Amino acid sequence: MNHVTCHELIDFLMEYLDGELPPERRAIFERHLSICPSCVAYLQNYKATVEMGKKAMACDGDAVAEGVPQDLVAAILAARKG
Amino acid sequence: MLLTMESTQATAPPREANESALVARLRAGENGAYAELLAVYGPRLLATARRMMPVEEDAREAFQDAMLSAFKNISRFDENSKVSTWLHRIVVNACLMKLRSKRRRPETSIEPMLPAFLADGHQATPSVEWRNETALSLERRETRDLVRACIDRLPENYRIVLVLRDIEGVDTDEAATVLGMTANAVKTRLHRARQALRELLDPLIRSQQGADS
Numbered sequence: 001m002n003h004v005t006c007h008e009l010i011d012f013l014m015e016y017l018d019g020e021l022p023p024e025r026r027a028i029f030e031r032h033l034s035i036c037p038s039c040v041a042y043l044q045n046y047k048a049t050v051e052m053g054k055k056a057m058a059c060d061g062d063a064v065a066e067g068v069p070q071d072l073v074a075a076i077l078a079a080r081k082g
Numbered sequence: 083m084l085l086t087m088e089s090t091q092a093t094a095p096p097r098e099a100n101e102s103a104l105v106a107r108l109r110a111g112e113n114g115a116y117a118e119l120l121a122v123y124g125p126r127l128l129a130t131a132r133r134m135m136p137v138e139e140d141a142r143e144a145f146q147d148a149m150l151s152a153f154k155n156i157s158r159f160d161e162n163s164k165v166s167t168w169l170h171r172i173v174v175n176a177c178l179m180k181l182r183s184k185r186r187r188p189e190t191s192i193e194p195m196l197p198a199f200l201a202d203g204h205q206a207t208p209s210v211e212w213r214n215e216t217a218l219s220l221e222r223r224e225t226r227d228l229v230r231a232c233i234d235r236l237p238e239n240y241r242i243v244l245v246l247r248d249i250e251g252v253d254t255d256e257a258a259t260v261l262g263m264t265a266n267a268v269k270t271r272l273h274r275a276r277q278a279l280r281e282l283l284d285p286l287i288r289s290q291q292g293a294d295s
Contacts, residue, residue: 006199037208044211045284048214050276057233057245067124075146076116
């Protein structure tokens, strides 16, 4: 096989980005990306999605600064003794 | 069931703690040591529980179960490990146990959230690249909340893989062990979860970009 469709490329996008494809397969993917702006956009948005997920769910500085709610601390310490 | 993951930045304690001394005090049963452990490590561990458990009450319960388990099993702590890593494993396991016991919502299919293709393999709707400055402007609370809401819309079996792998930094093999799946199944679920999240975000980001321009 010397070409891939958009469907095949998107199905194996994670392996491509993780560098897990064999060299000849990787070269076929890169050839497809060189002529398919839609797949390039998909790839960029896929990468942006991963980054956005990480950032959106990262530790909220305010929540961490607030610490563990006192009632929860008290409940845990009481349960330990109980 | 034990996680065997490497340390993760998500649980780095907020300040340098004298871990050996604290562990020794915990092992000696010193009352103040338990409160100190909660004060030093608790906030980031509770944040982990909240990321894994969308319902606040469930997150608090899982966090409490995890801390009590840590107190009880402090004798098993390996001094060669970091306390933060050990505690993170316990919290992740407690959350997974609670998720298994709850199963609040019926499992939905991820298929409708995946990209569609034409018979010839082309994308049914050609992709348009998001503008970086809008897509990644997560300083905006509304964008952050929007992303979190989309993650919460993922089917539970996919959401938890995405949170473990992309947010909590658990690697594929470790996630497979803790979830009772093969590594390949974890990879497939992670890719589909990311694809579905991309599909859910796409119209929202494009409409936001339209409003900004």
